[in-house]
Amino acid sequence: MGAAMNPPARSDMPAPARRRGRLQLLLILLVTVGPMVLATFMYKLHFWVPEGRSYHGELIANGQTRADLGVQADETRWQMLVTTPGECAADCQQLVYLARQIQIGLGRDASRASHALAAPQPQSADYEARLAHEYPRLQRYPLVLGKYAPLVEGEPGPHLWIIDPHGNLVLRYGPQVNGKDLLNDLRQLLKLSNIG
Template sequence: MNPTMNATEPRRGRGRLQLLLIIAVVLGPMLLASAMYRYGFWVPQSRSYHGVLVADGQNRAAIGVQAPAAATRWELLVTAPQGCAEDCLRLVYLARQINIGLAREAARAGHALASSAPLAAEAEQRLAREYPQLQRYGLTPTGDAAPQLWIVDPHGNLVLRYDAKADGKAILDDLKYLLKISQIG
């Protein structure tokens, strides 16, 4: 028996242990993250937005909006499937106030109204007078009959949805956050 062979065996075992630890440190977090994603455990239930997230890749056409090709800026879109009554006018006003509230970022966003029914002459005149930059689109009703406000990205994809009772400050916070992290528009 050679005494030098016995002395190197523990070192070889120690080297293998170190290699396995390095592999575990590198691959462990990736395997854990993959398992968390696949099986949905340890996923936080809190969220940082206030509206309803539309995360299935829908665009404006999916909700019946007949708009031209995607614009180059973000949009606060109000949909009014049954004409523009009081709730709809409140959302149009809110969309404009949110756009103004963006301050120096206001040029990156616009506001629009999509309605299925023609508006009364008085409402048309009021919108033309009070909201000269309001874009107007046609709407084919597809779902909810209540007016809603949508945040639409520059590619025309729906991002967030709010009902008629939404808080303007919360929508402004959501839009500011989207503009901050966005590389488009």
């Protein structure tokens, strides 16, 4: 009766049972540690990394913020910010129009985003009147050119930026951006985000 209560010592286990136990332990280690090791090697050696991407703008993934861009704002929603180093000419005005249309196109998620214009100087009286009439919700900010210029070096002209609720720059688009692509990018960000 005493022998039945005490399990046999490891040396008393038959060889097939020991091999099966080692195989199970090896499989458990492989399943738990294997993916982490594989992911580390993929990252370090750059293999099996997908070449495609699901966004259309230029990804800004270096921790830069709206303040680094030369704009001070307290916006806590996702923001489409149009920046221009000077007068908001036709291509800039097209981006301002597009930002408003994209926000409308978000439908029920429209309240999670805003649109804004940042420029170093006031716009012409005609355009200011037009903005006040046609874009009543457009936020406007001063742009500090000394901070802005290094971020867009070699790419003068207006840009449209998607900025997260924490003020981080996420994506940048030039004046030729396709509105449908921009809308898809912003919808994807809102879908994946639990902030804003």
